[in-house]
Structures are given as structure tokens and as C-alpha cells.
Amino acid sequence: MELIGFNKPYFTGKETDYIRQAVESGHISGNGIFTKKCHEFFNKNYGFNKCLLTTSCTDALEMSAILTDIKPGDEVIMPSFTFVSTALAFVRQGAKIVFIDSRADQPNIDEEAIEKLITPKTKAVVVVHYAGVACNMDFFIELSQKYKLWLIEDAAQAIDSFYTNKVGKKIPLGSMGHLACFSFHETKNIQCGEGGMLVINHEAFKKRAEIIWEKGTNRAAFWRGEVDKYGWVDMGSSFLPSDIIAAFLYAQIENIGNIQKKRIEIWNTYFNKLKPLEEKGFIRLPFIPDFATNNGHLFYIICKNTDKRDALIRFAKQHNIWPVFHYISLHKSPFYTNLHDGRELEWADIYSNTLLRLPLYYELGKNEIQRVVKMIFDFFANN
Ligand SMILES: *Cc1c(COP(=O)(O)O)cnc(C)c1O
Numbered sequence: 001m002e003l004i005g006f007n008k009p010y011f012t013g014k015e016t017d018y019i020r021q022a023v024e025s026g027h028i029s030g031n032g033i034f035t036k037k038c039h040e041f042f043n044k045n046y047g048f049n050k051c052l053l054t055t056s057c058t059d060a061l062e063m064s065a066i067l068t069d070i071k072p073g074d075e076v077i078m079p080s081f082t083f084v085s086t087a088l089a090f091v092r093q094g095a096k097i098v099f100i101d102s103r104a105d106q107p108n109i110d111e112e113a114i115e116k117l118i119t120p121k122t123k124a125v126v127v128v129h130y131a132g133v134a135c136n137m138d139f140f141i142e143l144s145q146k147y148k149l150w151l152i153e154d155a156a157q158a159i160d161s162f163y164t165n166k167v168g169k170k171i172p173l174g175s176m177g178h179l180a181c182f183s184f185h186e187t188k189n190i191q192c193g194e195g196g197m198l199v200i201n202h203e204a205f206k207k208r209a210e211i212i213w214e215k216g217t218n219r220a221a222f223w224r225g226e227v228d229k230y231g232w233v234d235m236g237s238s239f240l241p242s243d244i245i246a247a248f249l250y251a252q253i254e255n256i257g258n259i260q261k262k263r264i265e266i267w268n269t270y271f272n273k274l275k276p277l278e279e280k281g282f283i284r285l286p287f288i289p290d291f292a293t294n295n296g297h298l299f300y301i302i303c304k305n306t307d308k309r310d311a312l313i314r315f316a317k318q319h320n321i322w323p324v325f326h327y328i329s330l331h332k333s334p335f336y337t338n339l340h341d342g343r344e345l346e347w348a349d350i351y352s353n354t355l356l357r358l359p360l361y362y363e364l365g366k367n368e369i370q371r372v373v374k375m376i377f378d379f380f381a382n383n
Contacts, residue, residue: 004321004372009186009193010259010362014251022247031220032243034250041253042197046160046172050200052213053249055241057156057183057196061089061126064179064198066212066235067205068124068150070095077117078126078154079109080331080348086126086154087330098122099331099340102347106287107355108135110347114143124150129173132189132295133288134163137176144178151176155199156183159190160260161295178202184249189263189297190256192249195241212236262362263296266369270299270358273373282380299358300326301376306353308383313356315379321372323356 022034035053042048054060070076072094078086080099087097098117101110107130114125125144127135135153144151158173159182165171174180179202184195200209210220216236221227252259271285278285284302288294303309309325316323329348331340358372 001320001371004359004364004368006322006324006357006359007187008361008363009191012251012255014254015248018247018251019244022243025243028243030238030240030242031214031223032246034243034246035240037250038197038246038253041250042199045256047175048172048199050206050209052198052200052209052239053241053246054196054198054213054239055245056085056185056194057154057181058085058089059237059239060181060196060198061085061152061154062092062237063209063212063239064152064181065090065093065095067179067200067209068152070123073121074123075119075121076124076126077114077122079107079128079130080329080345081107081130081327081351082128082154082330083156083327084330084333085156086128087336090124090126091336095123096121096339097330097336099329099343099345099348101345102130102351104347106130106133106289107347107351108133111136111139118147118149122147122149124152126152126154127177128154128156129158129161131286131300132158132161132173132297133286134158134161134173134292136289136291137163137171138166141176150178153177153180155180156185156196157188157297158182158295159188160256161297162293164291174199175201179205184252189259189295190249190252192241192245192252195245195249198239208234213239259362260296263360264294265296266360266364267294267296267299269366269369270360270373273369274301274376277376277380280380283376296360299360300355301358302351303354303356309354309356311383312376312379316372316375319371319375321359321375323358323372326351326355326357328352 070093076090076095077098081102103110155174161173180199182197184192211234216234219230222230329352
């Protein structure tokens with residue numbers, strides 16, 4: 001039986017053509033033709049009026065921490081059930097991370113828990129749209145206004161996903177926080193190996209973001225003819241990717257409709273076929289609130305306990321299928337556990353211990369999906 005891996009990066013076939021074009025244009029450093037094409041695409045399709053490609057989502061998060069001027073001792077609230085970069089970017093600026101629990105019905109932030117964690121030192125809230133499913137953004141926007149906090153969306157998994165606000169307007173994820181960070185890592189819906197993007201929605205950040213992006217210089221303004229020489233004017237780093245990376249990414253985003261359609265189809269197949277196991281109480285399936293869309297980023301099941309989940313992983317591997325668990329709660333991670341304030345975060349731990357991600361990638365065929373589904377049914381027939 002052939003191996004069904006957890007992820008298999010998809011190539012549209014145009015990537016090498018565009019890379020060749022980038023090479024032939026003679027400009028392969030950052031902010032070249034393909035970078036601009038990518039920016040225009042995101043602007044036109046999602047209304048991201050200022051966006052900057054970065055070398056990763058981690059970098060976009062680091063830019064966010066610099067832009068919001070996070071200083072030692074500042075507190076930043078974020079879920080514990082997230083990827084390490086969400087926290088790391090702010091820890092680098094000296095922030096104290098205040099981890100918050102996940103909801104009982106799905107892994108996004110538990111809104112009810114947040115208000116009592118806000119102190120005079122709180123500077124920012126980072127929401128993570130887990131599995132591309134929107135957080136309750138009306139709530140977080142009001143909260144950030146009430147307490148004057150920066151609101152940052154970790155939209156790493158959330159490309160082409162939407163939130164319907166309280167007046168019924170459908171808004172792309174990534175356009176509601178002051179800043180939003182996307183990932184184009186190989187494991188994400190559209191990808192360029194390693195890559196990301198910062199979306200700047202707060203007017204006052206727009207100029208400065210460009211400077212931080214290009215090593216603290218006003219080079220971008222210089223090329224537009226707005227200043228007559230460029231130099232070192234601020235903090236920054238080299239956050240911009242080579243135009244070769246942007247060329248690769250452009251081939252992917254041109255195909256985004258196709259990619260999304262396929263991923264959502266796979267997601268729906270899993271959901272419908274596994275429904276009987278949920279009805280019998282063996283597992284829980286993903287829950288998507290009415291205000292959120294599903295972008296087919298990842299499909300997870302939640303097992304009753306860690307033993308079941310780990311036994312299922314072993315059983316899958318015997319059948320040459322490689323599902324994976326996801327995050328280990330960050331408040332329990334070796335690097336941060338001594339810095340955490342000791343609060344129990346029950347649901348973050350439950351998701352760490354019982355959530356299982358099934359193989360989901362563009363080229364996953366009907367027979368392979370059927371094999372994964374059958375394997376899960378076989379497991380629960382005896383467990
Ligand atoms: C993938 C991911 C990241 C990191 O993205 P990179 O592009 O690999 O830096 C950050 N946050 C979340 C929630 C992610 O899923």
C-alpha cells in the first residue's frame with residue numbers, strides 16, 4: 001500500500017516559468033516585478049490595500065511586534081494553542097506573553113476569558129484563526145477599541161477565508177486587525193516553500209512598515225521618487241523575500257480558486273463520511289460558527305483522550321497513513337513554562353492531547369480519502 005503522507009506540496013506547473021522570467025528580467029532581489037504582481041493580486045482580490053510579502057509569517061509577526069512598539073514588560077495576550085512563532089515574535093521584543101485558553105467547541109480563543117486578563121501593561125491581542133476559521137472579530141474589534149489595544153491577526157492559515165460581521169458584511173480575514181500576518185509555508189494552502197505576508201490596515205503604520213521591511217531604510221520611498229536620497233531612518237531587518245520566491249508564489253495565487261475548490265471538496269468528503277462516528281460519540285468533528293467560512297486549510301478530528309488518539313496514530317501508521325497531532329500548548333513548552341503565570345488552560349491542553357489532523361492536500365485522490373476514512377472506521381470498530 002502506498003504511503004499517504006500528511007502533506008504534499010502542490011505545484012501548479014507555472015512556477016519554473018515565472019522563476020525563469022524573474023531571472024531573465026535581471027532583477028531577483030526583493031520588491032521586484034513579481035513581488036508587485038503578488039501585492040496587486042492581494043489588493044484586488046481581498047482589498048488588502050497595503051501588503052508586503054515577507055520571508056515567512058514569523059517575519060510578518062516580528063514586523064508587527066516592531067510596528068506596535070512592544071517593549072520589555074509589555075503584555076501581549078494570545079492563545080496557548082498556536083504555533084510557536086505567534087509568541088516568539090513578541091518575546092523577542094521583551095514582551096510577557098499572557099496565554100489564554102481555547103473555546104470548548106473549537107480551538108479559537110475563548111472570548112469569555114479575555115477581559116479579566118487585561119492590565120495597564122497589556123499592549124496587544126493576537127488572535128489566531130485556527131484552521132482558517134474566523135475568530136469572533138466584532139468582539140475583538142470592540143475589545144481593542146475599549147482598552148486601546150493593538151489587534152493583530154495571525155492569519156497564517158486563513159488565506160481566502162471570511163468573517164460575516166454583525167451587520168451582515170462578509171469581510172476577508174486579514175483585513176480587520178491593525179495588522180495581519182499570513183504564511184505561505186509549504187504546508188499552507190498556497191505556498192512558496194517559505195514565505196509570508198504582512199497586511200497593514202492601520203493607516204499610521206503604512207510608511208513605517210515599508211521602512212522596517214527594508215532594513216530600516218526609506219529605500220521604497222526613494223524608488224518612488226518621494227525622497228531624493230535614502231538612508232538608515234528606523235529599526236528594521238531584511239524582511240523582504242527574493243523576487244524568485246515571489247515568482248513561485250505568483251504561480252500559486254493565480255491558481256487559488258482551483259486550489260481552494262479542491263481542498264474544500266476534500267474537507268467536505270471527510271466531514272460527511274466521518275459524521276456517523278461523531279453521531280456514535282467516538283470522535284468530534286470540526287465546528288465552524290455561522291459567521292465564519294471554511295477555507296479547507298486543515299481537517300481535524302478530536303478523540304476522547306490521548307490514549308485513543310495515540311493508538312489511532314499507531315494504527316494509521318500500520319496502514320501506511322500519516323496523520324499528525326498539532327500544537328503542544330505553548331504555556332507548557334520547555335521554553336516558556338517557567339514564565340507562564342500558572343493558570344490552567346484546560347481546552348488548550350485537551351486540543352494538544354486529543355486533536356488529530358488528517359492528510360489534506362491538493363493531490364489527495366478519492367481512493368486515498370476512502371482509505372483514510374476506512375482505516376478510521378476499522379479502528380473504532382475495535383476500540
Ligand atoms: C504556519 C504558522 C505560522 C508560521 O508561519 P511561517 O511562514 O512558517 O513562519 C504562524 N502561525 C500559525 C498559526 C501558523 O499556522
